[in-house]
Amino acid sequence: MLKDFFILCSGADRKLLSGCSEGEQTKFAGIGATVFFTAVMAFIAGGYALYTVFDSIYPAIFFGFIWGLLIFNLDRFIVSTIRKRDSFSAEFLQATPRIALAIIIAIVISKPLEIKIFEKEIDTVLLKEKNAMALQNKKEVSNYFNTDLDRNKAQIDSLKSEETRKEKEVNALYATYIAEAEGTKGTMKLGKGPVFKEKIAKHDLARTEYETLKKSNDAKIADLEAKNKTIQADLDKKVSETQPVIDGFDGLMARINALDKLPWLPSFFIMLLFLAIETSPIIAKLLSPKGEYDFKLEDLETALKATITQDVYQRKLLVATSAQMHDKVYADIADDREIFNKQRMAAKEILELQSERFVEKQKQTM
Known part of the structure; x- marks a missing residue:
């Protein structure tokens, strides 16, 4: 049962092969098994590749099954159309386009499985890229809002500096009239004379101006700080809105690019493995001697051609x-x-x- 199935996979004429020896049937069963398992690997690879695209198992299984059938049909066609000839060079020349097609198929099949095999390493590369993208995105968004933030901050600093200057002026006037009262400076007379009253009046006026200025500036500062909080909230909102796009940066193309940034040698050997699997039916048929089935098939074809x-x-x-x-x-x-x-x-x-x-x-x- 299994042998008949693999012979069917080889694309050989089952009626003609049934009259051949057991060894000849085993040879074609082996070729058919290689074709079948290559299609299975194509199904797994294609299904995983499409899972990274759709992020859903059912479409991935469906399209992976279609891809596996396509590869199965191509391999079966390639193997069944190669004819044994008297010259190996003629056989190889006949198989050259089919080998080139097998190489392309092997590369296509191997790439998704390479992504799966090196998934952890690729995730590390993608994490670094996502972090860099997040920082760059935050920097770009901040640059957009920084003009307003810097302008408001400069105004706040200016208002606070103005308050500080006025406060220093009030403190200086306070020290002056205290020193006048103590007789350590000014008229050098102890007591609260006319000069003392003049200086304390200046202090009281400056303090009133300071309190008025502080009240006005504090209101302006509070308004500017509220604006800054709104701008900062908008900045944070913009960053949070764009973050899911960065977090979703792990599709098929991103993973292929991340794979290219890893050492090439392990990936190259995996590709060689799939290339050997994909071309093995063709190589086996090229290297195998002309068998009973080939002679019978040639006899039928030449007889038909002569007729x-x-x-x-x-x-x-x-x-x-x-x-x-x-x-x-x-x-x-x-x-x-x-x-x-x-x-x-x-x-x-x-x-x-x-x-x-x-x-x-x-x-x-x-």
Whole structure:
């Protein structure tokens, strides 16, 4: 049962192969098994590749199954169309396009499985890229909002500096009138004289101005800080909105690019492994000697070709002979006076009828 299935996979003529030896049947069963398991590997690889695209198992299984059938059909066609010849170079030349196709298929099959095998390493590369993208994205978004933030911050710093200057001025006036009262500076007289009253009046006025200024500036600073909080909230919101795009940066193309950034040697050997699997049926058929099945198949094909060539030649000869016979028959008829007179009378009657109808049509137009 399994042997018959693998022979079916090899694309061989089962009726013709059934009359061959057991060894010949085993050889083609082995070729068919290689074709089948190559298709299975294609199904797994294609299914995983499409799973990274659709992120759903059911479409991945469906399209992976279609891809496996396609590879199975191609491999079966490639193996079944290779014919054994007397010269190895002729066989290799015949198989060259099929080998090139097998190489392409092997590369296509191996790439998704390479991505799966090196999944952890690829995830590490993608994590670094995502972090770099997140930082770059935050920097770009911040640059967009930083103009307003910097302007507001500069205004806040200016208002605070103005408050500080006025506060220092009030403190200096306070120290001045205290020193005047203590007699350590100014008039150098102890007590609260006219100069003391003048200086304390200046201090009180400056303090009132400071309190008014502080109240006004604090309100402005609070408003600017509220604006900065709104701008910062907008910045954080923009960053959070774009973060899912960065987090989703792990599709098939991203993983292929990440794979290219890993050391090439392990990936190259995996590709060689799949190349060996994909080309093994072709190589096996090229290296195997001409067997009983090949001789029988060649016998059938050459017999059919000879029959068709003979039929074509006979048809051409039949047409040529028939044409010669008809030429002779019509040549003899042309010399027969009786047939000639009958043909002349028939032509005369037709001409008379045509003449009468022409005259009738002319009368109708008058």
